Amino acid sequence: MSAAPLPPLPPVPGVTDDELEPAGRSMIELLEEEHDRLDLLCSRAATEPAASDVLVATLARHLSAEEQYLYPAVHSVLPEGPAIAERELAADADLLVALRRLHSTADGAALQSVAERIRQHTHRTATEVFPALRARCSDGELVRLGNRVEIARSAAPTRPHPGTPSTPPLNKIVDPALGVVDKVMDALSRRTTWEEDL
Template identity: 80%
Template sequence: MSAAPLPPLPPVPGVPDDELEPAGPSMIELLEEEHRRLGRLCLRAATEPAASDVLVATLARHISTEEQYLYPTVASVLPEGPQLAERELAADTELLVALRRLHDATDEAALATVTEHVRAHARRTGTELFPALRERCTGPELVRLGNRVEIARSAAPTRPHPATPSTPPLNKVVDPALGVVDKVRDALSRRTTWEEDL
């Protein structure tokens, strides 16, 4: 087993943890699909105003889940992981500032900056982080992390909050609380936050 930051599983009598096969997609599969979705949304946002809101919400959720689960895993299991995680956190801070500009007033320059950040992030994770994690983590660990990502995504903020904590344990407390506030604001303003609703 790697040193992936996972909470212990509930005990199953007679079955060791390393023999359990959790169900669901892996963290990497989920994040790769989300990178593709974000790429599509960047293109749509250039011509569809409603897609800009969905891009902001999807990217805010994505950043939150990666900061809660991807980067701590990278830092824990890869030899150069702490430096890679710090690099990605710094890029996320820049992206959240650009995303705030896009959310506050949709403009072409802000969208171009967000789009470039999304593309660069997808390239880095696809060529550096994901292959290394596949080598260092077991399949069940990545699936367990995927389950956590799905839960975190459903509770994550839908608006950029650049000044909030970006590392556990604080972000695992603050982000869901902000997510509740954001979802209330979205409902009151009838803001679309999911690609399926466009």
């Protein structure tokens, strides 16, 4: 068993954590799917102004969930994990700054900057991070992490907040609080934040 940062499951007499098969989807599967969605949203945002708001919200939620669960897993499980996690957190900080510019200006240059950073992020995770995690984590661990990613995404901010904590435990407290504020602002401004609402 790997050292994935997960709380223990409730005890079941005569059954170990390794024998349990939790329901849900793998964290890697969820994040890969979202990477594809982000790429499509970048294309849509170039021609549909409303898609820009959805891109900003989707990416803000995505980065929050990765910072809460993907990077701590990378840090704990992979031999070179601390360096990879540090590199990705720095790239996320740059991406949040670019995302803030897109959110405030929604111009073509800002969109191109965000789109390029998304492509780089997707390439790094697909070639370096996800294969290494698949090799070192059990399917059950990846599903348990996937369940947490889904919860984190639903509570995450919908706007970029550079400078807020990017590592646990503080980001697990701050991000949901910012998410509440962002969602109230979205409702008041009638801002579209989900792709299915476009």
